Amino acid sequence: MIGSLAALLLFQLAGEIVVRLTGLPLPGPVLGMILLFAGLLARGSAPRVFTDTSRGLLSYLALLFVPAGVGIISHLARVADEWMAIAVTLIASTALAMIVTAFTLRALTTTRGE
Amino acid sequence: MNRLAQIWVYIEETPLLWLALTLCVFWLAQQLYRRLGEFPLLNPVLISVIVLVVILAVTGTPYSDYFDGAQFIHFLLGPATVALAVPLAGQARELRRYWLPITIALTAGSLTAVASAMLLGWALGLDSQTLLSMLPKSVTTPIAMGVTEQIGGLPSLTAVLVILTGITGAVIGIPLLRLLGVRDPVAKGFAMGVAAHGIGTARAFEHSERAGAYSGLGMGLNGALTALLVPLLVWLFGF
Numbered sequence: 202m203i204g205s206l207a208a209l210l211l212f213q214l215a216g217e218i219v220v221r222l223t224g225l226p227l228p229g230p231v232l233g234m235i236l237l238f239a240g241l242l243a244r245g246s247a248p249r250v251f252t253d254t255s256r257g258l259l260s261y262l263a264l265l266f267v268p269a270g271v272g273i274i275s276h277l278a279r280v281a282d283e284w285m286a287i288a289v290t291l292i293a294s295t296a297l298a299m300i301v302t303a304f305t306l307r308a309l310t311t312t313r314g315e
Numbered sequence: 316m317n318r319l320a321q322i323w324v325y326i327e328e329t330p331l332l333w334l335a336l337t338l339c340v341f342w343l344a345q346q347l348y349r350r351l352g353e354f355p356l357l358n359p360v361l362i363s364v365i366v367l368v369v370i371l372a373v374t375g376t377p378y379s380d381y382f383d384g385a386q387f388i389h390f391l392l393g394p395a396t397v398a399l400a401v402p403l404a405g406q407a408r409e410l411r412r413y414w415l416p417i418t419i420a421l422t423a424g425s426l427t428a429v430a431s432a433m434l435l436g437w438a439l440g441l442d443s444q445t446l447l448s449m450l451p452k453s454v455t456t457p458i459a460m461g462v463t464e465q466i467g468g469l470p471s472l473t474a475v476l477v478i479l480t481g482i483t484g485a486v487i488g489i490p491l492l493r494l495l496g497v498r499d500p501v502a503k504g505f506a507m508g509v510a511a512h513g514i515g516t517a518r519a520f521e522h523s524e525r526a527g528a529y530s531g532l533g534m535g536l537n538g539a540l541t542a543l544l545v546p547l548l549v550w551l552f553g554f
């Protein structure tokens with residue numbers, strides 16, 4: 202498990218270093234994810250301990266959002282000022298994105314005779 | 316009395332209090348969510364944030380003091396983002412089979428999510444920093460916060476907007492798509508993942524295993540695409 206955690210941190214570190222060296226418009230951990238994804242595809246399979254540790258960490262994903270979420274306390278005035286526009290934008294945009302994705306995928310998979 | 320004051324001074328100065336409290340509050344919120352039938356509006360993240368904000372406000376604790384303790388949890392977002400590659404690689408076979416429809420639907424959905432937020436937010440007169448913080452709202456928090464930081468928004472505001480987007484998608488997703496006649500679990504799941512990241516994916520898994528798998532795929536792919544797309548669109552439109 203320690204080895205798996207170290208591997209995840211090393212991929213993150215590699216991502217951060219490459220982003221800083223190349224100026225890619227990506228967060229370091231995202232590039233780390235892409236590197237790991239490419240590595241997993243190239244390798245075919247990952248050691249069981251590694252996938253277990255990764256899934257374990259992801260099962261607590263929700264908790265990891267809490268400290269950042271509490272940061273809303275610094276923006277309470279902003280949210281109180283703009284809550285109506287925020288709510289309308291957020292709900293309408295989420296619904297639109299979902300409809301466009303679902304209809305595009307359905308149209309493309311059914312016309313191919315699946 | 317003097318000793319109690321000394322103990323309080325000690326507790327206030329270590330990261331222990333806020334770290335422990337964050338874990339306790341989240342655990343309780345999760346219990347509540349499970350006991351009450353996983354009702355979407357009782358999302359554990361949402362409830363934890365509200366409870367902790369109230370505690371900070373009542374005790375007059377500055378956010379920076381709270382974060383000194385909670386940063387140990389926050390730090391794990393980095394390796395957790397990297398770990399998202401694991402379930403994604405698990406979908407490799409499906410990816411090879413449907414790669415073209417998936418790529419097109421992903422691009423259309425991702426563009427819609429960002430562009431509609433940009434246009435609607437601008438039309439409704441959102442402050443530019445609020446608007447920037449909202450653009451990556453459809454992707455999972457660690458990615459969204461990284462993107463916001465890069466384009467000059469407010470990462471902590473993004474975290475909350477992302478969570479609210481996930482809850483919105485989880486609540487309206489399945490009924491909305493059913494109303495519009497989408498029955499295919501693949502299309503439903505993928506759309507939930509693209510528009511409403513992890514919280515949408517959790518909901519899709521409750522619907523069916525297949526919908527959940529595709530939702531996880533949509534969430535992972537849109538995370539990577541949005542990280543590229545948002546900085547590009549911001550640069551193009553010159554915010």
